[in-house]
Amino acid sequence: MRKLFVAAALLAVFASHAEARSLDAIRARGVLGLCAHPNALPFSSKAGDPPGFQIELARAIATRIGVAMEPDWVVTGFQIRAANCDIMLDTIDDHEAQEESNLKTSKPYYRTGAALVVPAGSKISSLAGLNSETKVGVLVGSTAAMALGERHVGISVFGFEDDALDGLANHEVDAVMVTPAAVGYYNLHHPDHPLQIIGLDERDPGLAWNVSVGMVKPDADLRAAIDAALASLAADGTIARIYSHYGITLLAPK
Numbered sequence: 001m002r003k004l005f006v007a008a009a010l011l012a013v014f015a016s017h018a019e020a021r022s023l024d025a026i027r028a029r030g031v032l033g034l035c036a037h038p039n040a041l042p043f044s045s046k047a048g049d050p051p052g053f054q055i056e057l058a059r060a061i062a063t064r065i066g067v068a069m070e071p072d073w074v075v076t077g078f079q080i081r082a083a084n085c086d087i088m089l090d091t092i093d094d095h096e097a098q099e100e101s102n103l104k105t106s107k108p109y110y111r112t113g114a115a116l117v118v119p120a121g122s123k124i125s126s127l128a129g130l131n132s133e134t135k136v137g138v139l140v141g142s143t144a145a146m147a148l149g150e151r152h153v154g155i156s157v158f159g160f161e162d163d164a165l166d167g168l169a170n171h172e173v174d175a176v177m178v179t180p181a182a183v184g185y186y187n188l189h190h191p192d193h194p195l196q197i198i199g200l201d202e203r204d205p206g207l208a209w210n211v212s213v214g215m216v217k218p219d220a221d222l223r224a225a226i227d228a229a230l231a232s233l234a235a236d237g238t239i240a241r242i243y244s245h246y247g248i249t250l251l252a253p254k
Helices: 004-009 011-017 023-029 053-065 077-081 143-150 161-169 180-189 220-235 238-244
Strands: 031-036 068-073 087-092 103-105 110-113 115-119 135-139 154-158 175-178 195-200 208-216
Touching: 023 031, 023 053, 023 220, 031 053, 053 068, 053 087, 053 220, 053 238, 087 103, 110 195, 115 161, 115 180, 135 143, 135 161, 143 154, 154 161, 161 175, 161 180, 161 195, 180 195, 208 220, 220 238
Parallel strands: 031 068, 031 087, 135 154, 135 175
Antiparallel strands: 087 208, 103 208, 110 208, 115 175, 115 195
């Protein structure tokens, strides 16, 4: 979880240096390459127990295309430059957001963002309940930090999502704004003290977004194959089952 933000920040480097492959080339090679972080559960883990939902979903997509899936474990910009992967998951489905990365996106398969999260029994029941008297945990430099600051809501800054969730569980803050995936995974490992997701802040486009598969300059056939695989995996419940392994209930894209 901690390393997801590092990997996401390297998207531009990834797209600038990775080699594009057509669907025919991927099938001839017999492998769909995924760029993933080796230590970022619930997203991905080189240890493989569990592997992370990105690894499981990439394997399912590869199976639908008729090839194997092979992860390229990346952490630094140097490793991204040398990567031999075709896709990156959890890519924001926004053309403007991907201008620098040059990634092309599939059709979105779930929605996420900065969700308001509170402990059980909290008096806060909606985003409207936040004010200057409440203290909300946010990630340093995040859109949520800026948005709440503009609304004159009290904030406390954390470096990572799991730190913010620990802070909430330890009553250091009244609420936090983190991704629903982080909360679901946290609750899975803290069943005696579950945290409650109030919802995404849909008033601000910077606080809620759709998620897609990012592809390096795909040809039309690869893009269509990825979209078809996602549609099939959504229809038979595979995507939902994969995420449920990590305590996550997916929100439908908008």
